Amino acid sequence: MSGTTGKGGKRPSIFEVAKLAGVSHQTVSRVINHSPDVSVSTRAKVQAAIDSLGYRPSNSARALASRRSRTIGLIAGGVSFFGPISTIAAIEATARAHGLFLSIAMVDEARCTRKDFEDVCGTLIAQNVEAFIFITPTDTMFEAACNAKVAQPRVLVTSTHGTGARGNSALRKLTGKNAAIVGVDQWYAMHEVVGLLHRLGHRSAWYLAGPGEWRDAATRLAAWEQSCAEFSVDSVSIATQSWDASEAYARINHHLEDCGERGASLPTVIVTANDNQAIGVTRALHEHGIRIPKDMSLVGFDDIPAVDSLYPPLTTVQPHFEQLGRAAMQEVLALLGEISRPAAPRMRHGIDLIPATVVQRSSLAPAPRR
Known part of the structure; x- marks a missing residue:
């Protein structure tokens, strides 16, 4: 047969x-x-x-x-962005390699309340999941994940800094419990970016921040401001409400026009909190006749697909999202007793951190003489 x-x-x-x-x-x-x-x-x-x-x-x-489901429950926010999607793909591949399955629930990180989060947890518990992974890009989701009433092991994927004290309080509740937290060392990466700018002679910069409720944005902004103070880079931080290229384009246009009206000096470099914003900035600079990098350099963050083919190719930070996803799943396996707990490359603020890499391309050059 x-x-x-x-x-x-x-x-x-x-x-x-x-x-x-x-x-x-x-x-x-x-x-x-x-x-x-x-x-x-x-x-x-x-x-x-x-x-x-x-x-x-x-x-x-x-x-x-x-008497085992061999199923891991994953609740994720930010799934319309490259980083979370890449992280989820790596989590799923690692789970499958170990004979485990994922049950995935995607939520709106901007509108997900604590009750919504508990309801989704309940749905996954009804599927007899053995552990949870929570991808929590915003403070609200992070607090909900820390406080979730689940008995199963949990692994949180997030950034080290938020905008308020409640996140730190929620983090302390997990100390010593059946839990782990992993993230990308965005602070060190931003410090490396500013150090590189300083070596290239840049002493004035604009920084386009991301939406304040995102922990990635909060971490990158805090690291940027502290690093600029350390390296004596004169910085103007520009607040944004989204990660969108269209908003970045509009805000940089406004600042360029304002400088033109006042006769103020322009910075020698613009740094953005993600690559989408850098794309919007590229358009604004081009329309104002500002050449990259001859007149002004540009740096992004995330190394999304195709930014190496922009004109000029974009200098950015590669957060190694696949490595982050594998690390999250390895923490789950360790909490389930299937492997020994992996050694963290770095740990800060109670979070195991994956290193990020500055990828230097031709959008960044030595500061022009003015």
């Missing part, structure tokens, strides 16, 4: 596999569940029968037999 169906066109069963291999169905079950208590020759016979029949084990049956 071969193919993907059993007798009468039905899906082949574990009993048919056992009969073809000449073993008990319990032995087949041990092979499927990777038990070490099976000889090499028996395992080979069972696998050959599985391949011949095209047998696929039932996930629900395996869960019933093992």
